[in-house]
Amino acid sequence: MKYQRIQDLREDNDMTQTEFGAILHVSQRTYSHYESGSRRLTAELLAQIARYYNTSVDYLLDLTDEKKPYPPKKDE
Secondary structure (H helix, E strand, C coil): CCCHHHHHHHHHCCCCHHHHHHHHCCCHHHHHHHHHCCCCCCHHHHHHHHHHHCCCHHHHCCCCCCCCCCCCCCCC
């Protein structure tokens, strides 16, 4: 699965793979594998990316066209 939306969001924010990889604490090479789909993103990384771009994991996975994130979880 190619993560096109993750690539698009990175490019829309004028960031290189090296710069965004540093945010995720991974190398440019590893991040490149994530974007191309040759390596699967973990749920934790997907959540981290969604928080960074203020969107939902569903949007990143192309399950919805709605960019707006879900409301935050209320502490119980």
